[in-house]
Amino acid sequence: MSTMNMIQAVRSGLEVMLERDRQVCVFGEDVGYFGGVFRATQGLQQRFGTHRVFDTPLAEGGIVGVAIGMGMNGLRPVPEIQFSDYMYPAFDQITNELAKLRYRSGGEWTAPVTIRAPSGGGIRGGLFHSQSPEAYFTHTAGLCVVMPSNPRDAKGLLVSSIECDDPVIFFEPKRLYRGAFDGDPEHVPPWRDQPEADVPDGYYRTPLGQAAIVRPGEDVTVVTWGTMVHVASAAINESEVDAELIDVRTLAPLDLPTIVQSVEKTGRCIVVHEAPRTCGFGAEVVALVQQHCFWNLEAPIVRVTGWDTPFPHAQEWQYMPSRERIASAMRSALAV
């Protein structure tokens, strides 16, 4: 067991898989010699060699395209897209090619590619270094979509993703890389004070398709993922609401039974995510909850999300869902 922040946990997951499976290779922009702009792959090239961990040309469409070709022919590529905002130049390769390969070939061809991409806001990154594009990919059949919220899950889920025979989009909330940001940019709790920063050193898996109940509660269910797990947790503590907090962890496949069981108990539900509201993954969660828990619901389900605007620079903290907005959504769910 070691104490790790999220970056170290991701690196440890890559390291374990590079060690176990010679077909695993890691590449992307600046990931080789330098070890990635967020340092997730630091030291891996020195340890495993340039043919297993390497820099690529600055072209995301190319990166994912070659990853598919490699994956179809026996490798398990783990490309990094430097920021999830830069997945769009690879959108065609991801959504038309990677996602549909198994289906279009009647199961003959597959490519077990895991695309890592730092996502989310809170780093003053403006429009193009802050986006949460998960809904584009959950909307595409054939892709698994994962977003861990702490070091232990990050490593365990990354190992499961790399071993998964289906393609996985692995979002890493970059605001959490070096601290358990919970809504206050001035006071970011260090990971070393968090129990989830105790990460097993060797190989272990955190299964895809299993949500985590972060905090049990009776009065309202809060469903969220990524950075918002911590913001919601702080909002719950501050407001002293007895909320049940669910970290979805993998959006596709979604662990619906855990959510349904919780809402059946609490009768109230709010969904929180950073991404814009309209057609965000929260809309799917709301639809499923109302379908499965209609007779248990005591109040309308409320969404707390980013606004339907691009992610702004100067007004970042007015855009990001805050503790206050989450608390007020819980209050409104409880008021009915």
Added chain:
Amino acid sequence: MDDSKILIGKANPSSHTSAAAVKDPLPLALRVPAAPYRPGDLPRFNPFHQQPGDFSRPDTLAPHTELRDHAAGLIRVLGDDGLAAGPWQPSIGPQQLRSGLEMMMRARHFDARMIAMQRQGRLSFHVSCKGEEVAAVAGAMAFASHDVLFPSYRQAGLMLVRGMPMVAMIGQLIGNRCDNAKGRQMPVHYSWRAGNVVSISSPVGTQFPQAVGAAMAFAYRGERRVVGAWIGDGTAAQGDFHHALNFASVFRPPCVLHVVDNQWAISTHRNTSTGGATFAARADAYHLPGLRVDGNDFLAVFAAEAWAIERARRGGGPTLIELLTYRRDAHSTSDDPTQYRAPEEANHWPGGDPIDRLSRYLIRNGHWTENAHRDLNEALDQEAAAAFQHAESFGTAATGLGHPTESLFEDVYTTMPPQLTEQMRELQTESSPPSAETSIIPFEAQNKRAVG
């Protein structure tokens, strides 16, 4: 019988060549290029072997085939002796050269001041163009003011030449009320419509096909305006580079496309962006002229720009210009190049410093003096300092950037749709956001990292 096996045949054996049958095989392994120098290495560069006068200056309507050598070579005007020579000497007077020098020095002081302010926590981020000021300044000066320009984030000098007030530029960096783009973007993503400069976005290379489209609009409407666009060596790997060249090749609209080869894309050396050929040489495959130019030689760059712009304006179509230079500073203030570059690489590289080279040339020809240079440095230092103070008076991260809540929801559409109006009300009725803004990208202090 198992039906599912019916269609599964065997691969035709003749389609397989066994390894033993390969004639004189070379060792097979994935080729992964290494940068020439990394920390701990002593960089050794050869001096430029191309000299001023090595390359002809064809008529501006010459076929692209007459420029193949220019695309593989290096067009120079200022020689190693500091003198100007050869057919590419531009028709530009001492006064214009002095203003080019001044603009480059202004850009340099601007960068130095902004980096200092970032270190003090008064800016979140900056990108410096130190050492490659020519690309932006000579480029922007050679275009006519009604020509439309699509710079990258590393062309502050272009904004200055196009008349964007330094205060407005700093307002953009701070993201306060004097940012004409309303604090929407992260620092160095300027927009200056008044000077025909298109808004800069972060996804690299997207401006290249857009610039070709802008030129197509001018051709379509019969307006004799030329479009300029700039990307980096790393960005030349993007699909958008090739989209731009192919459309430029097919439709031949009036544009000048530039690759500023400063040899690095964050930590990635140019040799991972191209497998060997120069960037300019790619033009030939598209039947376009390519010019590779000493990018730290103001005279050569100005001359190449003037040639390509004249060609476009006469109706001769697009040109690809590669400017060979060196990124002297970090990629950005979030980056620490000592992690991946040999420390003295910039000083060993033979291209020198563009400001030194032009000022020495002017001094030698009696058009400039050491004293004037020193005075100008002092004046520009004060100008940048004063501009920063002035810009801060419109709001800071600590005192508030001064954007009303509505601003967050405006400019998404021409008029605000009802669902946004409702979201705006929702935000206005919620409690206020966390108190003070953090002034820097958060993990800066613990571990430097790069951000686009």
